Amino acid sequence: MPNPKFQVTTHFLGFATACIPCCYYAYYLDQNTPSDEEFEVMLREKYSDNIQKSRNQRNDMIQFFDGIKNPGSNEEMERKIQEVLRGGRGSTKRHYAVDEKLYGTEEGVKVRTEAEKEAQLQLEKKNDARLKKENDGKKKKKKKKK
Numbered sequence: 001m002p003n004p005k006f007q008v009t010t011h012f013l014g015f016a017t018a019c020i021p022c023c024y025y026a027y028y029l030d031q032n033t034p035s036d037e038e039f040e041v042m043l044r045e046k047y048s049d050n051i052q053k054s055r056n057q058r059n060d061m062i063q064f065f066d067g068i069k070n071p072g073s074n075e076e077m078e079r080k081i082q083e084v085l086r087g088g089r090g091s092t093k094r095h096y097a098v099d100e101k102l103y104g105t106e107e108g109v110k111v112r113t114e115a116e117k118e119a120q121l122q123l124e125k126k127n128d129a130r131l132k133k134e135n136d137g138k139k140k141k142k143k144k145k146k
Contacts, residue, residue, distance in 0.1 A: 034042065044051070067077030102108030 067074055068081060071078065102111055
């Protein structure tokens with residue numbers, strides 16, 4: 001049988017078959033979607049209030065960032081920036097109690113070092129008890145094996 005002059009490989013045929021629906025869909029979208037001008041008119045009719053609100057918020061953000069760049073230019077803006085930096089809380093609060101009689105004194109330093117030593121001793125006792133318990137468990141396992 002003689003070789004045909006025109007030959008189509010199976011890879012090419014499979015690829016072409018897979019691309020046909022994509023080409024039809026692209027042609028359909030090209031013919032049936034509105035132009036940019038029509039789309040903009042439709043957005044202005046349906047979503048004009050959202051567009052205006054977005055523009056106003058953008059202007060507010062520009063003012064806010066200008067306030068950050070130029071501190072001290074606007075007292076109201078400084079107050080808002082400080083509120084944002086504090087995460088919405090009015091003032092910063094301590095998470096632990098501070099004894100004003102001991103804070104910054106030699107007696108306070110002495111009490112702190114004693115407390116740290118006591119905490120270290122408690123931690124060592126806890127670790128020793130854990131190690132002893134682990135060693136006892138290993139000894140029991142060895143006795144059972146014998």
